[in-house]
Amino acid sequence: MQLDIADAPAGGRSGWLAERLRHAIADGRLPVGSRLPASRVLAAELRVSRGVVTEAYQRLTEDGHVAGRGRGGTVVVAAPPTAPGPPPPPRQAAPAAVFGAEPDAGVFDALRAARARIDLSPGVPDLAAFPRTAWLRAERTVLASLSASDLGYGDPRGAPALRRAVAVWLARTRGFRADPDEVLIVAGVAQALGLLARALRVDGVTEIAVEDPGSLGARQHLWHSGFTTPPVPVDGHGVVVEELRACGAPVVLLTPAHQFPTGVVLGGERRRELMRWAGAGGLVVEDDYDAEHRYDRPPVPALRAVLPEEVCYTGSVSKLLAPALRVGWVVAPSRYRDALIEAKRFADLGNAVLPQLVLAELMESGQLERQLRFLRRRHHRRRDAMIAAIRTHLPDATVHGAAAGLHLMITFTGGPPDTDLAAAALSRGVKTQPLSWHRTTPGPPGLVLGYAASTPTDIAAGVATLAAARRAMTTRAASTPPPGPPSSPGPPRHDHPRAAYRAVPRSPSGGSCGRGGAAPSVMSP
Structure with a gap:
């Protein structure tokens, strides 16, 4: 050259x-x-x-x-996914299609397919950091010792080697002991929710409470399985257990170690309240999606450590290695274990065996732990770059959840709807998610910004683009004459679970859970 x-x-x-x-x-x-x-x-x-x-x-x-x-x-060692250069010309159709209506089941597929020069979507690890050399070395080690019988149909519970390795990993990194026979290997947390849904339906469960704000994707999986999802508010200490109790739902899906999307850690008093709720017959589904990625102090132990028979624990390597591996695990209460194994058997006869054995080798050799230490250092720098860029370009934004994870949540006290801001950013070549996607009840506008998969240079450029888009929208709004009197709204529509819960008022006897507590404070852990 x-x-x-x-x-x-x-x-x-x-x-x-x-x-x-x-x-x-x-x-x-x-x-x-x-x-x-x-x-x-x-x-x-x-x-x-x-x-x-x-x-x-x-x-x-x-x-x-x-x-x-x-x-x-x-x-x-790695090429950029696209050649760096000037942003592509604005594309109006894709942003409108992605953000212009209530998000449906295909909204995340549409967002992933949308072209952008900078991707600040949450939930995406640094795929360029995948340990290819270590994976190939582990694969060669596995193949060298693999017998012919090992290439047959595997145990639907998962390869014994991986179940042993996961049990050790959970004891070392998540603070609880599990026997390998208690571990069920699944195709990610998404499949874990589907398998658990089958077992709960047999028990007559029709409602699973969810955090608000909370993961839209998780709610969509539960809707697909036929459950209603009453929202429970989250404040600066985590899920409001009093509101959970008022809901009457027998099961709740939580992200207690690093709440999505706020980043709040479930506080000690709330944990004790939750223990009392679960002790009265409740079941907690713990989605431990990225708890290992903590920067300022050791990760908090999993809820499973104190509630082994009231918590169905789920985790995966999607945020640690790559979502493409589709490997996760479930550690369920004993009363659901056989039902989950049966559901897994009839779903797919078990995960592919070879990737399980390779992952077990990575865990047993210590390579996965070295990869985690490497990623923590890299993500720490990228998180700091994003916080610095937000302070420079979006000084009126409040930052939440900076102590851990792969994303930040920012909120604004006013301004344009966050879906419009996300659409405007996408038209300028920057991809992110509006906070309102993950809300069931109304709240301040905001964005959920992932930093793990982008370089510090791209992070700074992406946040600057978001700020420019927001300024342009604010300027246009200020120069637009006020609209005439609003037309009479029609009756509330209940054709979508999310719309139904927005229309139902708070009722202490059940139905929709109420909103309670304050928003998480700036830089909340």
Whole structure:
């Protein structure tokens, strides 16, 4: 490739060089596996100081595109998904289609398919950091010792090696002991909810309470299984147990270690209240989706540690390695264990065995724990980059849930609807999710912003784009004359579970749970 240092702006040579190398990696001129010139050699060719080159290489390293290999030099390890460059021209149809109506079952597929130069969607890990070399090494180790019989149909509960490894992993990272025979391997938390739904339906359960705000995707899975989902408010200490009790729902789905999307950790007093609720016959479904990713203190133990017979615990490697693996686990109360195994058997005869054995090898060798330590450092830097960008470009936004996880929630005291803001951002090439998607009852506008999968450079550019879109919308709103008197609204529609709960007033005897408590405080843990 040809590099002319005369094209570099004054005072920006390192950034210019990093950008040129990034382009070359993206378009294949520097393919994955190729080695960059030694910094001293390239500095001499460009007639610049060696510091200019080492700084450019450091930026590419932080972005995850290259890695140092000691005497092997600096090697290209990952290409950007698209070549960096100017944003694509605004596209009006896709944003309107994604954000223009009540989100339906295909809304997340539509959002993933929408083109964007910067993806700040929550729930996406750093896929460029997937440990390919370690995975291949573990795969070779497994294949070398695999017998012919191991290639047959496996145990529907999961490979014994992985169930043992998961039991050890949960004891080390989540603070509770489980016998390998108590562990059921599933195709992610989504399948865990589907299998549990079958068992609960047999018990006559028709309602599963959910957090508000809480995951739209989880609610959609429960709706698909025929459940209604009364919302329970979340405040700065977690789910409001008094409101849960007022609902009358016998089961609740919670994210207690890092509530989605607020980031709140269920407080000690709330845990004790929840224990009393569960002790009176309630069941907690614990979605432990990203609790390992905690930066300022050790992760809080799982609820399962104190309520083994009242908590159905679920987890996966989707936020730690990759969603494409579709590997998760369930540790259920003894009264549901056989029903879940039967549901899994008749769903798919069990997960694919080879990936289970490879994952077990990664766990037993310590590689998965090393990967977690690596990701914590990287995500910490990216979280800090996002917080700094929000302070610079969106100073009126309140940041929630910064102590852990892979995303931040921000709220505004006013301004345009968050769905309109998300649509405007997507039209400018930045993808995110509006907070209102994850609410059942009304609340302040906001956004849920993922930072794990984006580089600090992209994070800063994405937040700046969000701010520019919001300013443009505010300016247009200020220059638009006020509308005439509103037309008479029709009767509330109850053709959608979410719409029904928005229309039903709070009733202490059951039905929809009420709103209670304050919003999480700034930088809440």
